[in-house]
Amino acid sequence: MHPIIHAQGRADQPAIIMAESGETVSYAEMDRRANRAAHLLRDRGLKAGDAFAVLMENHARYFDLVWGSQRAGTMMVPISTRLTASEIAYMIEDSDSKLLIASIAYAEVLNGVRERCPDLPVLVLGEEGEDSLVRALEKQPDTPIADPATGMTMLYSSGTTGRPKGIRPAPPESQDVTEGVPLVGLAVMGAGWPADGDMTYLSPAPLYHAAPLGWCTTVHRLGGTVVVMEKFDPETALSAIEKYAVTxxxxxxxxxxxxxxxxxxxxxxxxxxxxxxxxxAAAPCPVPVKRQMIEWWGPIVTEYYAGSEGIGMTLIKSEDWLDHPGSVGRAIYGTVHICGPDGEEVPAGTDGLVYFENARLPAYHNDAEKTADAMHASGWMTLGDIGHVDKDGFLTLTDRKSHMIISGGVNIYPQEIENLLVTHPKVIDAAVIGAPHDDLGEEVVAIVQPMDMGEAGEALEAELRDFLAADLSRIKLPRRIDFRPDLPREANGKLYKRELRDEYAARADA
Known part of the structure; x- marks a missing residue:
């Protein structure tokens, strides 16, 4: 199962549909485009194993590069469009990328990248000059390259707690570009996707993230149709499900x-x-939110827990979740271990650091220290999450180790507080952090995005305090609630708490 095969057997079937514009690319056309992209990478001097970076919005051309790289044996480095020129330049240099393919939509930040990486070749989607990506692709043949090899993707962490770190995957086991990948088996056997490609899949998130990229390419391997939202909007998403008969x-x-x-x-x-x-997946789902989604959509909601590192995965379907609310399921890839601060495994029901045991583990690129910090003495690896496993083997996540607040010597996990806040009808988003405090060390601060900024103020703050007090002990209650029109949240659901903590720490220093 691979797009190369589907281009022959279902040539006219849509492989890609852009949700708002309706632009459609068939499997045959996607195959031709991928071949041109593979030739382009070779033409620009990239050999198997060489890296190139991609800075692009959700666009049908994104898949030219994904599948072209998969045929050229190159290392594609997707870059978040939210990053600054300095952060992008760091990732380009850290990954040793030999080419940047970007979109004219990010012209301003691209200028900053060019200043920092003056010798880096750049091709631009939407530009008409000599650096035009489309023009460069059109010059290439649409037949397969002479020396195909299996490509890889090096994803970078979101950088929510510091500099993004590249996750360098283990080398491919086969150089047959049509060889299957584990995610296909997990999708079919775990999530219940049809193996014959009889599916239309809606992807509402940015393609540069691990999950959208991984699942979209899995749909293509199965022969289904991917409907890509240019940008998420809640009502537009519902409209797309109806318009394209999304399954x-x-x-x-x-x-x-x-x-x-x-x-x-x-x-x-x-x-x-x-x-x-x-x-x-991607972030913990508050129990009331998940319950309401199942009531609305029916028992079709499946949750999984995994990471860009690809070290393991748990999965839970609606029926099991209703019996184990809050759980992210049992392991379907890798083996879960829960360990205390001493590295010893803890009993069922006891919180600890979540590790996965797996035969294939990645390394953090150019960061042996971070790789070592993520490893257990037994050779297991952690994503940095805290949680516990019940007697039936169902994993529940408590929070991230790096997000823990220590106030007056008490460990407080902000996820519990955030999960409560977002269920309030007047709150659309919330972040809880530890801010410096002279007496307590850290104080609990909630930063809230209200449904209506016009309601932000003392009355809403008092209402939220009363709301939280019904379920939280006094030590967990925010000592301070601030309001703002939006929060620094990535489109994959991850919150940039580092930015908020840095902001409040700077205020304390001042």
Whole structure:
């Protein structure tokens, strides 16, 4: 199962549909485009194993580069469009990328990257001059390259706690570009995707993230159709499910929260009867939010826990989740171990650092120290999450180790507080951090994005305190609640708490 095969057997079937514009690319055309991209990479001097970076919005051309790289044996480095020129230049240099392919939509930050990397060749989508990506692709043949090899993708961490770190994958086991990959088996056997490609999949998140990129390419390997949203909007997502008769989809909890905050008449306006399977991950989902989604969409919601590192995966379907609310499921790839501060495994029900045991583990590129910090003495690897496993083997995540607040000597996990805040009808998003405090060391601070900024103020703060007090002990209650119109959240659902902590630390220093 591979797009090369589907280009022969289902040539006219749509491989890609852009949700808003309706632009459609068939499997035959995607195959020709991928061949041109592979030739282009060779033409620009990239050999198997060489890296190139991609800075691009959700666009049909993104898949030219993905599948072209997979045929050229190169290392594609997707870059978040949210980053600054300095951060992008760091990733380019750290990955030793020999080419940058970018979009004219990011011209301003691209100028900064060019200043920092003056010798780096650049091709631009949307530009008409000598650096035009489309013009460069059109000059290439649409036949296969002479020396195909299996490509790889080096993803960088979100940088929510410091400099992004590259996750260098283990070398491919086969150089047959049509060879299967583990995610296909996990999708079919775990998530229940049809093996014959009889699916239309909605992808609402940026393609530069691990999950959207991984699941979209898995759909292509299976022979399905990928409907890509140019940008997420809650009502537009529901409209796309109806318009394209979407059968499968992938989300993050922020998407759920925003769809649930839509007026009831808007939520009920669209026909979602084609929708058979919805998977979600990337961030913890508050229990009330997940319960409401299952009540709305039915028991079609499947959650998984994994990371860009690819060290393991757990999965839980709606029926099991209703019996184990809050769980992210049992392991379907790798073996889960929960360990205390001494590295010893802890009993069921006890929180500890979550490790995965797996035969194939990656390394953090150019960062042996971070790789070592993530490793257990037994050779297991952690993503940095805290959680526990119950007697039936179901994993529940408590929070991230790096997010823990220590206030007055007490360990406080902000996820519990955030999960409560976003269920309040007047709150659309929330972040809870530890801010410096002379007496306590850290104080609990909640930064809230209200549904209506006009309501931000003392009355809403008092209402939220009363709301939280019903479920939280006094030590966990925020000593301070601030309001702002938006939070620094990535489109994959991850919150840039580092930015917030740095901001509050600077205030304390001042």
């Amino acid at each position: 499968d989809s992938q989300w993050v909890p922020t998407h759920f929260i925003r769809m649930l905050k839509l007026p009831e008449e808007v939520r009920q306006r669209y026909d979602l009867s084609s929708h058979q399977r919805a998977i979600h």
